[in-house]
Amino acid sequence: MQMDERKRKILRAIVQDYIATAEPIGSRTIARKFDMGVSSATIRNEMADLEDLGFIEQPYTSAGRIPSDAGYRYFVDCLMDPQVLNPEDMEIIERESTKRINELQEVIAHTSKLLSELTNLTSLVLGPHKGKSTFGKMHFLPYQPGQVIMVIVKENGVVENHIIDVGENLTAEELQQVAGVFNQKMRGYSIGQVKRSILHEIYSELSRQRLLIDNALDMLRAILDDNEDEERIHLGGTLNMLNQPEFKDLSKVKTLFKVFEENESLKKVLTPRQEGLNVTIGGENTLKEFRDCSIISATYKVNGLMIGAVGVLGPTRMDYAKVIAIVDFMTRSLTEVLTKHRR
């Protein structure tokens, strides 16, 4: 049996109606709502075929039909009109992205919020994978007696500042000397690459500032170590799930929310299989808790180097055309903002 034009038309009608109403739809309703030019009986026959093909299914005998995962997949791949994001949403995204935003962490939180508000679904944003952080440059600035501000510039351009103890009062010259040695010996190294010989050299050149060096190295280890923080996943609009009729059952909500608390699983889900846009439908999800959900995700770049991903999670019955348009536009906008920001 083959798909023909009429079958496609009927399948499209079923998917669109179910996306809108969340109710199984019957042959009579299709004939009435979408004027097919044929009677309900004919549609009934076609629907039997569509069921044989695996594109639709009945929740129970003599209910209407709903799309199966395969049906959604066919819809997304072959039937859906690729939608241009509606101008209002586009404007919102662009307006929001021009706001002054300082911290990467804030950009992520902001993106996440926007995404969930526009889709009324749950958004997932994975911060840029930083790769191995390598030491770029270090400065010391005076702070309180016995403490200094240590400013670290990593090679990828990220700047961090921390306060460390130096024990005794050191002069500006002494501090500069210490920083100079660090800058000379460690530039371009990740903390793992700093061999004992290098440490040895540092200590021997700066034998008198032992406490300062110890504290600085401690801090560097913490900073340059694969910093989980920026790789953490950010969730937005988890509560939107409560508005979806498929989650009117509390136990379903709970299992879903339990997953939300496990960062590792989420990271795996969102980590892109390939660059660009991905659509994962229902049972295609590796995570069994998401077998009733679909995920639209896309990657973004910064300087072509760091790679992160944003995604939207919703029930399998979601407005694919719209969500895809939003996610697509959002990643483009995000790439642009981040590139501008750290030019």
Next chain:
Amino acid sequence: MQMDERKRKILRAIVQDYIATAEPIGSRTIARKFDMGVSSATIRNEMADLEDLGFIEQPYTSAGRIPSDAGYRYFVDCLMDPQVLNPEDMEIIERESTKRINELQEVIAHTSKLLSELTNLTSLVLGPHKGKSTFGKMHFLPYQPGQVIMVIVKENGVVENHIIDVGENLTAEELQQVAGVFNQKMRGYSIGQVKRSILHEIYSELSRQRLLIDNALDMLRAILDDNEDEERIHLGGTLNMLNQPEFKDLSKVKTLFKVFEENESLKKVLTPRQEGLNVTIGGENTLKEFRDCSIISATYKVNGLMIGAVGVLGPTRMDYAKVIAIVDFMTRSLTEVLTKHRR
């Protein structure tokens, strides 16, 4: 009618049993479970009295009794054994608080998480109210061509760094000169106090670095302006509410979660009426959405200056003794950590 010892004993039994089981309790059960030395009929009479006094109520005719808000209040004020935090929890808190934590924001997130995990309820943490931020000191450090790192030390000791454009390449001496002028003119001032005359002086002394000054002032305005971010409320364990039998009704969950999204209301709820520990029970809440909830909150200090608050939100039926002990210990620990951290 007066409360006597037996009435108190019965009320305590009702509250404790209801806290544990979430089921209305009847006279027969009380007589059986807690050996009162009297028959159920006697307890029945006493319960009728307690109901007249307003301490207990029936959800419906011929169900058992449950404590009223007034009943909980009486329990908390007069009946409850003040509980010492159990050693395991105490150890957890102390172990966690010794972890290296750099950012204030992280301390807050961490506290919130810990609090919700220990209580199985929802935690609220209000970051320190920073008051007006005033300018302390500024430094410039080299970054990329055309950009520099601006390090701001506020008078309260907070250090921030930001990257700003300087247009042309400036020498280290020029940068130091600019910073010197800022440090001399603006020390101790909040951005609102910087009068036009001061700006005028800065511009006239540094007529050539116009772009740098403009950008620096822009950034200072953003940084010193009442930074909402650090005053934002942090929620933890919102999902714990789903495990409470009183929220098995989805619509209740939704109204509650809606409030969670309004930071302003939450801030108001948590902003302490007085220093130290506060218990707000059910209908005592000003927020009508929280009329079925109780809040245990407490304030914490940093250097006796900044004041924030932590709180735990749960159903009216909560284990007051335990939660109070946890919140109390937690604020003490928090005060200690923060004081040590920014000594």
Next chain:
DNA sequence: TGTTAGCACTCTCCATCGATGAGTGCTAAC
């Protein structure tokens, strides 16, 4: 006077039952 036993009464909870209605699959006619 306080305590207890007994009893009728109330009200929720739960399972059962039947009517309703939406929708299907099949057959036969067009």
Next chain:
DNA sequence: GTTAGCACTCATCGATGGAGAGTGCTAACA
């Protein structure tokens, strides 16, 4: 290939009617 007709299925909803828990009241008892 399309359509009308019809029997059949199954979820939903409201009504019904025990079962069980708990109360309030009365009367007896110490």
